Amino acid sequence: MLAHSKRVERRNLRAGLLFSLPALLGFLLFTAGPMIISLVMSFTDYSIAKPVSFVGLKNYVDLFSGQDIFFWNSVKVTLIFALCNVPACLVTAFLIALLLNMKKLPCLPFLRAVFYIPTIIPIIATAMIFMWMMSPDFGLFNYLLELLGLPGSGWIYDASSVLPSLLMMTAWCSGNIMVVFLAALQGIPRSLYEAIEVDGGGQIRKFRHITLPMMTPTIFFNLVMFMVSSLQAFLQAYIMTQGGPLNSTNYLVYYLYRTAFEFMEMGKASALGWVLFVIIASLAGLMFYLSKYWVVYGDER
Amino acid sequence: MKKRFFGARRALGIAGAFVLAAMWLTPFLWMLRSSLMDMTQIFQYPLVFVPSPVQWENFPNALTSLPFFDYIRNSFTIVLGCVAGILFSCTLSAYGLSRIAWKGRDAVFYLLMTSIMLPYFATLIPNFVIWSELGLTNTYVPLILPSWFGVGTASVFGGGMFNIFLLRQFFRTIPPELDEAAFVDGAGHMTILLRVIVPLSKPSLICIGLFTFLNTWNDLINPLIYLSKENRYTIQLGLRTFIGMYNAQWHYLMAAALFAILPALLVFLVGQRYFVEGIATSGLKG
Structure with missing residues (x-):
């Protein structure tokens, strides 16, 4: 046997x-x-054009010592972008999911499609549309501001407004997260809400004591996944801003791309990749560590 | 009294949902409006909202300025190669990682899933160097071959090894008694996979197929890095070139954007229910 x-x-x-x-x-x-x-x-000066030699830690030293004038700014703008983008998109997606989760909402399939479609169209088309709407002179957004009697904005063409402008676009594209939230909301058992109703609790108590705790595993999942992808922002910078204005969107991945494929410094670009990897891994690790303080895992099925 | 208050809140919620939906539709409507205008209407201030006369010529004019139909053919070649590859490799791997009990299986699975956390560009540089040393840049090999080994085009959902995660998640919901019964009848793993698992998993397979279709169709990064010859361009690379050529000719740019959105939109509308199901599965904890 x-x-x-x-x-x-x-x-x-x-x-x-x-x-x-x-x-x-x-x-x-x-x-x-x-x-x-x-x-x-990352320990070499590899470049397509010339023979390779090991340079030890030179690439990393150049980055961290400030020899490379773009690096620290690039880390800073990447972190700021991710720290703003994650809550902006998660809150938007959660709010939409809550609205779509209302009992007997009319036209649910239509509404769900409207919020989801922006995520499945090519980002280059999305970028084109937003660049046009954000055009300072003939764009829709400045026209609407003018109708409201407000001063126009430089949108993505101005260093002070480029971040919120990009957040508007990424929030528009947060349908993936929304659908995950919506599915989780629909999965919360009715009986839990009924228990609160029996106790005479209202909507707010239902939300605080049932919806929010039951959603924490899903919020955590979306938080980690979206953090990882936000730290790799590239296409907005590549298509819309070319890292500008004034390097305010010179995100790490965009800087890495230029280092590797425009300046052909593959060794240094690899070092940048590893710096990014360490940033992502430590932030993800931190999130997993902190998750035990706020994520509620109910009875596992 | 309480009842009425609840009704008011509900009405407010519904109104909120529709107002937001209108905001979400605005960019599409603005694209449509602009794609049907001529140059003078585009740059008229105060802005006009309805194109008149309607400039249907924008579409042929924009689309014949570059060989867009060649780009579409190139895109389709890559997309079909990737969809076939992903369906092949992920079905086999997800089966091996869920329906066969072997030592170290779950550890291997979690190891594979760490690849979702890796910054895509960090692996892109060595991959590019290897493909160019092999002389395979400007071919579709670097774009298609990884799919045959479970590595899908990078994206938040359905990219990298995510398809395996999704499929394994689904395979695990199939009762084990089914393949045990087939096993007793003398069926091998391949027979069980093809006769029992695959027929039961059609919705999930369609879902990852659709995800792969869209991710590959929409992908700009890989073609950007591997394809530099214009006759090899994909639709997304074509669009990028087009932006450079028609800088500020927004009526043409919007016509091209509309054209680029259509295939993705069509695929979505046809397979809508599979998308929603698939994403919902991915949110489950596993």
């Missing part, structure tokens, strides 16, 4: 590995392998 189960175990191991092989190879060839190569590259 024991020998038999050993044999089954070995057979399962072989079958399991064989079936998982595409993903295992993909992980080694396209993810883990390249990560290690990029770590090695």
